[in-house]
Amino acid sequence: xxxxxxxxxxxxxxxxxxxxxxxxxxxxxxxxxxxxxxxxxxxxxxxxxxxxxxxxxxxxxxxxxxxxxxxxxxxxxxxxxxxxxxxxxxxxxxxxxxxxxxxxxxxxxxxxxxxxxxxxxxxxxxxxxxxxxxxxxxxxxxxxxxxxxxxxxxxxxxxxxxxxxxxxxxxxxxxxxxxxxxxxxxxxxxxxxxxxxxxxxxxxxxxxxxxxxxxxxxxxxxxxxxxxxxxxxxxxxxxxxxxxxxxxxxxxxxxxxxxxxxxxxxxxxxxxxxxxxxxxxxxxxxxxxxxxxxxxxxxxxxx
Numbered sequence: 307x308x309x310x311x312x313x314x315x316x317x318x319x320x321x322x323x324x325x326x327x328x329x330x331x332x333x334x335x336x337x338x339x340x341x342x343x344x345x346x347x348x349x350x351x352x353x354x355x356x357x358x359x360x361x362x363x364x365x366x367x368x369x370x371x372x373x374x375x376x377x378x379x380x381x382x383x384x385x386x387x388x389x390x391x392x393x394x395x396x397x398x399x400x401x402x403x404x405x406x407x408x409x410x411x412x413x414x415x416x417x418x419x420x421x422x423x424x425x426x427x428x429x430x431x432x433x434x435x436x437x438x439x440x441x442x443x444x445x446x447x448x449x450x451x452x453x454x455x456x457x458x459x460x461x462x463x464x465x466x467x468x469x470x471x472x473x474x475x476x477x478x479x480x481x482x483x484x485x486x487x488x489x490x491x492x493x494x495x496x497x498x499x500x501x502x503x504x505x506x507x508x509x510x511x512x513x514x515x516x517x518x519x520x521x522x523x524x525x526x527x528x529x530x531x532x533x534x535x536x537x538x539x540x541x542x543x544x545x546x547x548x549x550x551x552x553x554x555x556x557x558x559x560x561x562x563x564x565x566x567x568x569x570x571x572x573x574x575x576x577x578x579x580x581x582x583x584x585x586x587x588x589x590x591x592x593x594x595x596x597x598x599x600x601x602x603x604x605x606x607x608x609x
Contacts, residue, residue, distance in 0.1 A: 357582040361385060365575055385579040392573075397580055399551060400558040404537055405587070406469060407554060411476025412532035418477055419528055423486025424517055428494060438487070445480035453545050460546060471546035472554075476536050482528045489524030490517075526595050533591060537584075555584045 359376055360368060364384070367377030389397050426438055456475060460466045465474070494517060502512045518525065543557045550558065559580050562573040 354585065357578060357585075361575075361579045361582045363575070365572060368575060368578075381575075382579075385575050389576050389579050389583075392576060396550060396558065397555075397576075400553050400555045401583075403469075403552060404555045404584075407472040407476060407539075407543075408533045408536040411473045411536055412529050414473075415477045415479050415482060415532050416525055416529040419479060419482035419486045419532075420490075420518065420521055420525055421513065422483045423488075424490050424494070424513065424521075426483070427487045427490035428496070428499060441480045441483050441487075445484060450541055453542050456542070457545050466546055467548040467552060469552065472536075472539075472543060475542060476532070479532055479535075482532055485528050485531075486521070486524060489521060489527075493520055493524070530591060530595055534588060537588065555580065559584070 356373065359374060362380055362382045362385075363371065363377045364379065364381040367379065367381070371377035426434060426441075452475075456471075457466065460471050465471045498516065499512060502516055507515070537554075538556065539554070540556045540560070543554045544560075547553055547557065550561070553561070559577050562580075563577045565571045565573055
């Protein structure tokens with residue numbers, strides 16, 4: 307072996323030794339991802355932990371003890387009793403109102419969104435692209451800009467301070483229509499619809515018997531997003547609801563938190579306990595509909 311060949315071989319060995327190990331690089335990326343996930347989890351769970359701790363304290367412990375740890379006494383059951391009995395149990399009425407607006411409104415809005423998305427995705431008609439462009443443009447408008455026009459409209463027809471003032475806006479959600487259209491294009495083939503029409507099925511039967519069943523995952527996603535959005539709504543109920551018997555949980559708890567400044571009545575313990583209970587339906591919804599999210603994630607892998 308010549309000196310030139312020996313020098314080239316030695317240079318190649320040095321390059322191989324200096325080359326980064328792919329396995330080590332992969333482990334470093336996994337550690338970085340793990341640290342990021344831990345930090346994101348802590349950031350998400352920290353407010354819930356603070357609510358749990360604060361709900362177990364009385365007024366004295368709330369202001370004089372460590373905010374991130376329990377005080378000497380356990381007052382959760384006392385706070386729950388006061389919460390459910392204060393002002394003749396108005397908190398339970400607010401809870402029922404929130405379930406009415408979020409449940410019925412989201413269910414009806416999901417059905418309309420699926421029908422509209424299916425029509426835009428699988429029917430040809432003049433102006434379809436213009437309609438879809440209007441749908442995309444409309445969900446880019448903040449809901450706060452539409453609240454005042456809705457209030458003026460509902461005032462003219464006498465719907466202010468009624469459940470309809472919350473239910474009607476929940477039935478119309480352009481973003482849900484967009485999601486339904488995208489999901490229809492991915493899951494409903496033209497050949498299946500044509501086969502159903504050849505067998506004599508009408509359009510309504512095709513939609514309710516075939517399309518809705520195939521869009522279960524997409525419908526569950528649309529419903530969950532609409533439910534969470536309606537449950538957490540604040541500005542719309544603040545504008546269109548006057549009497550406290552029609553308030554939502556968020557609006558009622560907001561009113562309680564302001565009583566300390568208005569009348570000197572400190573309801574902070576009840577507000578925090580009510581806020582803790584208000585997130586329970588969200589957690590139940592996520593757990594109950596987990597299988598739909600899982601099937602949606604694995605839908606592409608099944609093909």
